[in-house]
Amino acid sequence: MIGLHMDHVIHAYEDDPPVVRDVSFDVKPGELVCLLGPSGCGKTTLLRLAAGLEIVQQGQISIGDKTVGLGETGHHMPPEVRGVGLMFQDYALFPHLTILENVTFGLTDSNGARYAWARDSLSRIGLGGTINVYPHTLSGGQQQRVALLRALATEPRVLLLDEPFSGMDVTLRANVREQTLTILKETGVATLMVTHDPEEAMFMADRILVMQGGRIIQAGTPQETYFHPANPFVAALFGPINELSGTVQDKAVKTPLGDFETPAMADGTEARIFIRPEGLKMEYSGEPLPDDAGEGYTARVVSARMLGRSSHLRLSFAADAYGTEIDIQARIPGAFLPASGSTITVWVDPNQVFVFPV
Ligand SMILES: Nc1ncnc2c1ncn2[C@@H]1O[C@H](COP(=O)(O)OP(=O)(O)O)[C@@H](O)[C@H]1O
Ligand SMILES: [Mg+2]
Incomplete structure (x- = not known):
């Protein structure tokens, strides 16, 4: 069973040289995979391709048992029907909607059970008392967790997170990423998370994909990448x-x-x-x-x-x-x-x- 699968994906913006160069990997259901690499190495582009915000030029992307993008034929499944949850760096909540309305924003009437899930999940993360208030009354860490539930509400098969903790100070980050991990492990969703912070990748990831210049140069568990770096770049990545x-x-x-x-x-x-x-x-x-x-x-x-x-x-x-x-x-x-x-x-x-x- 496959959550997300990329096969020989290449991507260039306009006439520039490719920024994603022959990338292949998969993320299994329940697995958390981190893309780790310096700024500009193509991490966000890979997430946008998975989400359907960019059209696949070469190679193939599948989600579950469906091909969602195929470069050779131009086949492109639009983002809203891919079954992906997205949380990008600037995950702003809707300021004019209550916390519960924010979490349930993407649900239709047929998702009755998911409204119950939303209330229940908010309670379990200690935000049960906030369902009727507006986002500005919540702290940054609380807002982040609400945004995560919003991304999970539609039961996506694949969750895509782009530097989700980047705006937070050290202590808050540590708490929020631990709670995020707990929530994700409960849902069993296939998660692809982008970070440039090696410690964060080691904390969160089942597997780390190290990227450099649009390529995955090493894939492995946190232990494998830390103790068996494939080259000097990976050796120097951890500090x-x-x-x-x-x-x-x-x-x-x-x-x-x-x-x-x-x-x-x-x-x-x-x-x-x-x-x-x-x-x-x-x-x-x-x-x-x-x-x-x-x-x-x-x-x-x-x-x-x-x-x-x-x-x-x-x-x-x-x-x-x-x-x-x-x-x-x-x-x-x-x-x-x-x-x-x-x-x-x-x-x-x-x-x-x-x-x-x-
Ligand atoms: N919309 C765009 N148009 C042109 N170039 C882009 C665009 N988005 C990103 N790039 C370029 O592609 C490269 C990879 O960017 P990105 O995927 O955002 O990297 P990362 O997320 O690893 O920092 C960078 O050189 C960036 O400048
Ligand atoms: Mg980025």
């Missing part, structure tokens, strides 16, 4: 990352922070080595050290800054092979603020190291 260079010798690259195995790379290959700041461990970090941690590597503390939930350290490693010092950033949970100029012993979690050929 600042340290980069070193080296040459493969005896199936490994040597660095001042240890030797990292490269079983798939031929000796002599020039390599880029990426180490996540959270991959550096020190005795303070409270996690058990791996058995093969050895004696660790000595670093000089250049600076230590408190970020709240974690501390940011800038470390310098003496690097004989490089003839120069290597500057590395580390992120340690909690408050760990060693004095500048002091020396500490550091280990690297090999799961947080990624080596790619240049």
Whole structure:
């Protein structure tokens, strides 16, 4: 059973080069898939194609068992009969309609049961007392949840969300996305959500589709994309990352922070080595050290800054092979603020190291 299916979709605006380049994926009922990528990579265009707001030029889009767009024939099913729910960035509620009228806006008389669903859902998310008030009396987070119910009221097979939390502050965002996830998992709708925030994608998604320049360059679970990035772009997508260079010798690259195995790379290959700041461990970090941690590597503390939930350290490693010092950033949970100029012993979690050929 398929919720949403895209097959070799290509899309260009007018005579410009394509902004969606041969994209294929599906979203199963009950699954939440996130499109993650930088601004301009084609995420919103993909949602608009799925919604029917853009006509498919090449490739095929299906929803359920129906082809809703087919480039070769020009077949195009209009948005209102596709069975999609939409919530775009500026999800404004209708100001002159009550909360209940907003949620039930798209329903016809034949949807009697859905009016009951609307009242019931509003109660369950703590908004039962607001059904007869107007949107301006609700907070931003409450309005967002009402907009989500409005998108779900017609029982869409596919829900399309474009950066739905972008207007919210950090704390509100965290609450609202958790509640959104609960609501979506209850409905079992196939959801395609766009975000440029990797943490949000990891929190929400069953699967992440990483986009770059109109293509999906990696598809996988949050764990797969975070721990097994397919290339440097994906490795760097989840926040600042340290980069070193080296040459493969005896199936490994040597660095001042240890030797990292490269079983798939031929000796002599020039390599880029990426180490996540959270991959550096020190005795303070409270996690058990791996058995093969050895004696660790000595670093000089250049600076230590408190970020709240974690501390940011800038470390310098003496690097004989490089003839120069290597500057590395580390992120340690909690408050760990060693004095500048002091020396500490550091280990690297090999799961947080990624080596790619240049
Ligand atoms: N209506 C349009 N006409 C022309 N170019 C557009 C239009 N909409 C988007 N684009 C261009 O297409 C590219 C992808 O845009 P978009 O799908 O909005 O990306 P994202 O949502 O990932 O930021 C961008 O370069 C953007 O400038
Ligand atoms: Mg966009």
